[in-house]
């Protein structure tokens with residue numbers, strides 16, 4: 001009992017340490033603060049908490065899901081068991097059941113019965129422009145403001161953000177890691193005010209984290225591809241390691257739906273990249289844009305499987321027949337949807353899209369910036385929102401909701417067979433004090449440690465032997 005109490009307070013200390021590390025990264029002091037503080041209290045318990053430096057080690061007492069428990073046909077609980085994970089060269093080399101003979105002589109860390117969840121993916125974030133890590137600043141009132149007003153605001157704001165944008169991006173990366181995400185897709189402004197500077201800064205930040213964070217970049221013409229005349233800049237960006245051509249509301253911002261989308265797709269076709277467009281339009285023009293994009297991908301097989309529509313609010317305006325038809329066409333062309341799982345007036349038809357075979361991803365978008373101050377950077381919270389919005393409060397549906405946060409990777413498949421982790425998988429997971437993924441989705445417990453390709457990248461674990 002005493003051990004438990006100490007252990008709990010130590011755990012809450014570790015979660016605070018995570019915040020310290022975040023603050024340190026923002027201040028450009030990553031490293032020292034977190035590590036020193038972490039080693040201080042409670043390490044007489046089972047061992048010493050240190051960074052995992054080895055490439056071949058054991059992590060004991062990891063809780064993994066084994067199957068569903070049913071009452072008649074209803075899933076009422078999830079069964080789990082403790083395993084020792086053997087991690088080698090970034091991969092899961094073996095899953096040793098409790099009590100099995102373990103390879104001798106390997107350094108061993110203790111997960112202390114915590115549940116492992118698959119690594120989470122923040123597939124829509126703007127790491128390049130954020131207030132995160134700076135002084136508190138609420139967005140200006142949005143009532144009556146159009147996207148064109150926001151663009152005018154950005155023209156003034158961007159030069160004030162650029163001097164700290166590398167440190168702030170690193171702070172956001174640390175925040176995401178502390179919540180269990182080490183894979184992301186970041187949009188990055190390409191506009192006449194910041195030119196390619198936002199992209200250069202983002203690349204500097206990502207370069208510092210190339211071993212602990214994987215991030216695709218979307219070149220995002222936030223001030224309108226045609227409106228701000230950035231076709232040339234966008235093409236330059238494509239030569240700088242960008243993965244996707246971005247776009248923005250072709251009717252409301254560029255005032256020429258087909259011309260704007262044609263220009264966006266042409267850059268993608270000329271450079272062999274994919275597309276990820278911000279489409280907020282809810283008017284019939286938004287629906288027309290989606291249809292036009294599907295038509296374009298159909299005509300250009302090179303784009304198949306490489307186009308994402310972010311937000312896609314226009315899908316909320318379709319009746320069920322039109323939605324079904326659109327979803328089937330999106331799926332047939334490998335087009336995905338990135339949604340922040342919005343709450344309020346717009347109820348995105350995400351389950352209907354998934355059911356039709358459309359790959360649905362989620363992301364933070366804003367953590368704190370001039371658009372919104374409410375982001376937590378926590379993808380598990382998106383699964384929680386999904387479960388709340390789409391009536392998923394039972395054990396089975398809670399467990400399924402996790403898929404939106406993990407790129408579809410779930411500990412158990414729909415029938416209850418273990419699907420993750422498997423020997424040979426990349427060793428990417430986050431540890432949390434929950435009995436199963438359904439509880440984690442519903443209760444959002446603190447993540448105590450995040451591993452990426454076998455490296456501990458956030459939080460801490462106890463070392464029990466070396």
Ligand SMILES: [Zn+2]
Pocket residue numbers: 124125126187278365
């Ligand atoms: Zn966005």
